Amino acid sequence: MQYIAETKEFQITEPTVVSIGKFDGLHVGHQKLVREMVRWKEKGLKVAMFTFSTPPLSLVGGRKQTVLMTNRERMELLRSAGVDYLVEYPFDQEVCHMAPEQFVKEILAGKMNARVIITGPDCHFGYKAAGDRALLEKLAPEYGYQFFVVEKERDTDGAIISSTYVRKMLEEGDVKKADRLLGYDYFITGTVTHGRSIGHKKLYPTANLLPPPEKHLPRFGVYVTRVTADGKTYGGLTNIGKKPTIQGENPVGVETYLYDFDGDLYGKEIRVELLDFIRPEMRFDSIGQLKAQLDHDIGKCREIFRDSWIVQEKGKADG
Numbered sequence: 358m359q360y361i362a363e364t365k366e367f368q369i370t371e372p373t374v375v376s377i378g379k380f381d382g383l384h385v386g387h388q389k390l391v392r393e394m395v396r397w398k399e400k401g402l403k404v405a406m407f408t409f410s411t412p413p414l415s416l417v418g419g420r421k422q423t424v425l426m427t428n429r430e431r432m433e434l435l436r437s438a439g440v441d442y443l444v445e446y447p448f449d450q451e452v453c454h455m456a457p458e459q460f461v462k463e464i465l466a467g468k469m470n471a472r473v474i475i476t477g478p479d480c481h482f483g484y485k486a487a488g489d490r491a492l493l494e495k496l497a498p499e500y501g502y503q504f505f506v507v508e509k510e511r512d513t514d515g516a517i518i519s520s521t522y523v524r525k526m527l528e529e530g531d532v533k534k535a536d537r538l539l540g541y542d543y544f545i546t547g548t549v550t551h552g553r554s555i556g557h558k559k560l561y562p563t564a565n566l567l568p569p570p571e572k573h574l575p576r577f578g579v580y581v582t583r584v585t586a587d588g589k590t591y592g593g594l595t596n597i598g599k600k601p602t603i604q605g606e607n608p609v610g611v612e613t614y615l616y617d618f619d620g621d622l623y624g625k626e627i628r629v630e631l632l633d634f635i636r637p638e639m640r641f642d643s644i645g646q647l648k649a650q651l652d653h654d655i656g657k658c659r660e661i662f663r664d665s666w667i668v669q670e671k672g673k674a675d676g
């Protein structure tokens with residue numbers, strides 16, 4: 358896949374099938390759209406995604422806008438979905454003020470070399486987001502592309518799947534639903550760092566990671582997780598939050614106890630996939646009480662991994 362980021366100076370010469378959007382999380386609705394695009398490969402088109410690069414922590418209405426995926430994670434998922442070109446266009450004043458027709462002419466038909474454009478029904482682009490499906494349809498003959506709309510994929514209860522909806526489910530701690538909407542298990546990756554060493558002295562040893570500031574985190578609490586570290590997969594129990602039992606202001610951390618692991622992960626990159634919500638993060642009156650709760654949580658969840666294929670299956674697949 359060719360990754361074209363932070364530049365406006367590019368020209369795709371191969372004919373393409375193009376879509377526009379944020380594609381945050383690449384949920385099952387996005388995946389349906391991408392599958393429709395990939396079908397055009399047999400007709401000789403390359404799959405090209407037009408997205409805007411999101412600054413690491415953008416402010417929307419004065420509120421920090423977190424994302425399901427960092428730009429790098431999105432790039433990796435789009436690559437494995439079969440995308441040939443990923444354009445992360447700088448989101449600046451010029452493009453914000455571009456007339457919709459000019460956007461179609463210069464960017465979609467021009468730089469992206471679109472012969473086919475596929476979007477959802479609510480696609481918007483250009484100045485004041487005035488460009489829409491009607492305009493794309495109208496301009497198709499003039500700029501020599503075919504235009505198709507993919508209907509919105511819905512959840513089993515009829516709700517339209519969107520990145521906003523997935524973020525909301527995570528905020529409510531409903532990771533099972535979020536995972537279903539995403540079509541894969543929501544994950545957080547990062548490098549294992551040193552905590553305050555209270556864990557291995559008084560509690561349990563844990564692998565701590567500080568998530569990137571833009572990463573959307575679920576409700577603070579304890580989650581059953583699958584952890585990949587050093588090419589191996591482990592069952593885990595992960596606390597996401599600020600450890601209110603421990604004095605002082607702690608940064609938001611993702612801290613995992615790994616089952617059947619005895620080793621050192623400091624400095625290594627790990628991937629923590631969220632499978633189920635166990636309980637909210639709580640403030641205990643003493644470390645002793647927190648320890649009693651951890652004994653209980655760890656014991657209870659060991660059963661989940663013993664009875665389940667979750668970790669073993671992944672282990673087999675990894676060879």
Ligand SMILES: Cc1cc2nc3c(=O)[nH]c(=O)nc-3n(C[C@H](O)[C@H](O)[C@H](O)COP(=O)(O)O)c2cc1C
Binds near residue numbers: 555612
């Ligand atoms: C499974 C699990 C559940 C946890 N639950 C809580 C909790 O409810 N409240 C809390 O204050 N800390 C909780 N913690 C965090 C502990 O306070 C933390 O492991 C300990 O302070 C060690 O931190 P350190 O690695 O920085 O030394 C939990 C940790 C784990 C692994």
Ligand SMILES: Nc1ncnc2c1ncn2[C@@H]1O[C@H](COP(=O)(O)OP(=O)(O)OP(=O)(O)O)[C@@H](O)[C@H]1O
Binds near residue numbers: 380480511521
């Ligand atoms: N559920 C869905 N089914 C099919 N296509 C979808 C679905 N959701 C979004 N799309 C399409 O994917 C493209 C990228 O959309 P975008 O990432 O902006 O959507 P979104 O998930 O609805 O995000 P947000 O919640 O931020 O509005 C658009 O063409 C959009 O219409």
